[in-house]
Amino acid sequence: MKRIAFVFSTAPHGSASGREGLDALLATSALTEALGVFFISDGVFQLLAGQKPDSVLARDYIATFKLFDLYDIDQCWICAASLRERGLENVNFVVDARRLNP
Template identity: 55%
Template sequence: MKSIAFVFTTSPHTTAAGREALDAVLATSAYSENLSLFFIGDGVSQLLKHQQPQSILSRDYISAFRLLDLYEIEDLFVCDASLNDFGFSADDLFLDAQLLSGTEIAQKLAACDVVLRF
């Protein structure tokens, strides 16, 4: 079975990319068990605690990330350099994710058969 990587690179609520990526992940999980999610650059902010999208009249799709456990999607990787660039740490994330260096992320992405970037 092909391994599929979903790469989150945009901030939440600025465009529909994050919501569309999450929808694609959940839909794809019905057909494939070999999914990995990567949060790089602005994408690390998708997993930050205490977001208040209603204050900007945006839909709260972030809470749907908690469904990943139900769908048995466990390979979550966050770029540690991106977190540091924004002044965040793993404690600021609402999901457990493995922190990786840019080199480690590149190696994991190279091992995937399909890479989808949002």
Template identity: 45%
Template sequence: MKKITVVFRHAPHGSASSREGLDFALLSASFEQQVTLIFVDDGVLNLLANQQPAQIGCRDYIATFKALPLYDIEQVFVCQQSLQARTLNLEHCAITVEPLEPEAITAQLQLADEVFVY
């Protein structure tokens, strides 16, 4: 079993990058790969609850993050510094995530067989 880490670095709307990252993570997990998700930089915005993407003509894929446990994706991390830089905290997140400092994120990335950045 490969250890795959998917890093979300971009805001959820305006491009398909984050949606593609989520699709890739779910697909990888369905093939019994160990998948870890890490949200950094503007990627932390994917975690915000109560988004209304339909108002800007986008599809609401953010709710799909709630399906992660169904795919056995249990390691979901967020960069604590990225949250703080955007005046956010864990209470703003729609799903349960574990905050990590940048050094811990680096250590987590080193555990992966493959890292994909979206």
């Protein structure tokens, strides 16, 4: 069985890559359970709760990350070094991602 990894490395709302990546991830989850999701670099901002994308005229897709359980996506990691670099070590995220040290 092949495994597929999705890597989120850009901040949300600056481009469509986060939203499109999430759409692709959810669609792929219907085809396989061998999925891994990684949030690195500015991609850690994708999981921040309490974002207000309407203030920059962007669509609020961040809440869709909460559907991971519904789609049986449970292999989710977030880069601990990226969190430290951005001062986000003690922040709540919209999904329960395991911290991964490089």
